[in-house]
Amino acid sequence: MYRVRMLAAAAVLVVLAGVLAACGGKTEQLSKVRVGEVTRSIFYAPQYVALSQGMFKQEGLEVELTTIPGGDKVATALLSGGIDVALVGAETSIYVAQQGSSDPIVSFAQLTQTDGTFLVARKPVTNFDWNSLRGVTFLGQRKGGMPQMAGEFTLRKHGIDPQKDLNLIQNIEFANIASAFASGTGDYVQLFEPQASVFEKEGKGYVIASFGKESGKLPYTDFMAKRSFMNKYPDTIQKYTNAIQRAQLWVQQKEVNEIADAVKSFFPDTDIGIIRSVVQRYKEQGSYATDGIIDEEEWNNLKNVLRQAGELKGDADYKMLVDNSFAEKARTAVK
Incomplete structure (x- = not known):
């Protein structure tokens, strides 16, 4: 089927x-745009706001959203023409470029500008010191993915070698990390929301630090498309970016409860109180980008993260893999 x-x-x-x-x-224009997101997450709240508040429709677009777990699978779907636009970690375009693609994947708007994970301990910790992690069993994220790389980047910033100073576990599937910690694996875990807030509510874990705050601004999750698609349908890409810009401004201007109400239909199994807690946490640390522009300083920070993780082979050309023209026009046009 x-x-x-x-x-x-x-x-x-x-x-x-x-x-x-x-x-x-x-x-040429498309009225229907097939979008693949790497996961369903409150971290992507502005995207769901654009859908629920009719911002894509306002631009004359019908968005078909599909969740495709795994950055490699999203890239495959994009390259094969199964989707038109991908919402995925910015490192994906770099990995594809490193494989020598003749039709590069290009980021045209960022959605999130920090890492979205948190350090969770089994017990509350006051006056947390990163050095206290030496020798512990640390349940990390998948090797080669941005969460794990941002986590390792943060640890190194605090003088901790993830491979030598920790008992690092990173061979558990993303979907199973939270349940592995809940069942007793690891002393600390790196978790996305809403799992972190759910664990706090249930007394199974406690957020003691934010990798997003520690690792700094990154073009963490971007909308991207093949260069050939962008050349063929520039008006469609512009309209899509306009809608995202409108949603980004809306999220910046609205209160937490209103944002939570706007996205709750995308998380039918999540308690509204948890959604509010997650939105507030991400708003407070500035995870939601205020516009789609990916500046070169952020891109260089991303390259530093990849370089330290041993995942950057050569250079990742900012001018080749980032096109800010659509986001710049959207920032000017959308008020």
Whole structure:
């Protein structure tokens, strides 16, 4: 059935391309945009605001959102034409470029600008000192992913070698990390929300530090597309970026409870109190980007994180892998 849907979608795009080509050579546009997100997370609240508040529709776009767990799987879907736009870690475009792609994946708007994970201990800790982690069993995130790299970057900043000074566990699937900690694995764990807030509510763990605050600003999660797609459908990319800019401003201006109400339908199994707690935590530490522009300083910080993790092979050309033109226009046009 999935394959049939993909073939049908491809057929629609072919027909649409033919119709638009017949219209006197006008810039091609898509009214339907297939988006793949790497996970469903309150960390991506502005995206869900754009959907729930009709901001994409205001731009004349219909967004089909699919969750595709794993950055490698999202990249595969994007490269193969299964989706048009990806919401995934910025490192994904670098990994694809390192493999020598002739049609690079390009970031055109950032959604989050810090890491979104937190250090969680089994018991409350007052006056936490990073040096107290030496010798503990640390349940980290997947090797090569931004959460793990940002975590290791932070540890090194505090003089801790993750490979030598910790008993580091990083071979557990992302979806199983929280349950592994709850069942007794590890003294400390690196967790995304809402698991961190859920553990605090249930007394299973306590947030004692933020990797987002410690690792600094990064183009952490970006919207990206193939360069060929962006060249073919620049108006569609612009409209998409406009909608995201509108949502980013909305999130900055609104109170926590209103934001939580706007995104709650995307998290039907999550208590509204937890959603509010997560939104407040991410707002307070500035995780939600205020616009889509990815500046070069943030990009260089990202490269430093990858370089320290041993994942950067050569250079990652900012000018080749980032296109701020759409975000710059959106910031000017959307008030």
